[in-house]
Amino acid sequence: MGPLTLAIDGKSSSMVLSDDSTVKLRNQQFGSRKPFASVGIGEEKPFDFFQTLLDGIIAGGTAGVVVETALYPIDTIKTRLQAARGGGKIHLKGLYSGLAGNLAGVLPASATFVGVYEPTKHKLLKLFPENLSAVAHLTAAAIGGVAASLIRVPTEVVKQRMQTGQFASAPDAIRLIASREGFKGLFAGYKSFLLRDLPFDAIQFCIYEQLRLGYKLAAKRDLNDPENAVIGAFSGALTGAITTPLDVIKTRLMLQGSAIQYKGIFDCVETIIRDEGPSALLKGIGPRVLWIGIGGSIFFGVLESTKRLLAQRHSKPNQHAERKQD
Template identity: 35%
Template sequence: MAADYRTRDRLLPAAAAEEPTTPPDHPPKPVLSAPATHDGLRFWQYMLAGSVAGVVEHTAMFPVDTLKTHMQAGAPPCRPALSLGAALRNAVAGEGGALALYRGLPAMALGAGPAHAVYFSVYEFAKSALTERLGPNNPAAHAASGVLATVASDAVFTPMDTVKQRLQLTSSPYTGVGHCIRTVLRDEGASAFFVSYRTTVVMNAPYTAVHFATYEAAKRMLGDLAADEESLAVHATAGAAAGALAAAVTTPLDVVKTQLQCQGVCGCERFSSGSIGDVFRTIIKRDGYSGLMRGWKPRMLFHAPAAAICWSTYEASKSFFERFNEGRRK
């Protein structure tokens, strides 16, 4: 039987009887050996719980994400920057009406499910390993775990995020996910799907560090006030606070990411390189420093409830699997 990998504070009583005692002449296995379980769940269960949480989160908040893309993508110099209301009117004015707010939803689903599966399983793996070394409830362990998780998941999600953003634009030249992928491959090459990966990681690393550290801290604080620290209300409230704060801090990098992904489409400006610094300078020269905060309102409107939905769905899925595993042991 593989080594048990649950943290000490949630170690299941049955595990002690199942796990053979390590002989004194053999050193313990390293913490990063491949685990079978952590917190009573197998890692495929974390992946499935994370996948469900990601799809539910992004589907529920997709129209807000579409408005953010419209505001951040940029426009030719002769057009003013879009306000939130103008972005909404612009999005629904064309073909499809209100349904246009959901353009690109299939691309999101194809990317978000696998990406969140990677995200949460890497987070749980890293958190367990780091808290073993740094102690429980250590903010540095939570932040570092989040950064490792986002670097892995962004590699999975970035190509489909590029497709999604291009489909979200008004008068997008693409008829669907398959057409967009084929056209970009033919005209721009496979590297176009990853042109924003570096920016995405640079953005999501601090976003995730702030998010997870805030989430774990808020959950502990709310747990002291609530009867049950693991209630869905606590997870949702802590998640919303973490999402809103992290979104506000990282909006400038999100603007850069969006403009790199949408460059050359529907009149959006094309950049000579994928350098974050070059895009920053171009935005500041064209729109001033306020251009770096374009779309901050829908971004916060997206991430606060999205994080609440994601964390509560994820924790509910974990609880389901815990009950499922407990039932199988009986």
């Protein structure tokens, strides 16, 4: 290897370094550059696409089921508030109506989202310069959201119609929706769902990742579970408030059924504002912010813990193999 020229106080001096010294110097130079926020992936370990995909599926599914089970009653109240017209009374019975069927959709949807998000994020962070890491997070979350939407939307349609008392069980809901409205009935409000969830996923994960990164760099250490939970709660609550109007539109379109009340997204907005006033677009904002804030805390806390446990399990065989070689 040729000589390495170093500039010191404006003067040049030549140093001939051995290969080992050059490697060490490069490691020192590049080793100080911290990768942007990652979920449970060791900073110095080589990127394993399939392992990251699998870990994301497991961690995402676990986090999604825990959050949905814990916060389902709040989600039910939010849906009933948004569905009500005028000053309709909100019933508090059957707050867990549709939970079992919803979990059957939440598990694969959450697993799909995180499973797609994690490896996509890692790939994009390598492609984009460091000052565009937020774009990488936004893009990865949007891609994960599109993949998960194929599971989320039918699940959401069935869940919300059960929450508002239209059906007694998930199988009945699926059968009757399909017979009355056709297969497309299970994807009612799909465009409005994407309109709400793609910005939501992108904003929430971007805020979370960037705050987590900034905190990590300031503290010069990895974050613990309570810190991840607090950041997750803040990012969830803020994103939930911003996207409430989109959630109201999505809820109305999903609940209209075969009696078409709205011709589309724009007609839905115009009708709500004309008949109920602009404030109707913020219906359910209290329960939504509470639900997503607490949900963000639980989701990201469980996600990080699960990813860390999986990473520790992966490292044990490697440590065992290293001891054997020694």
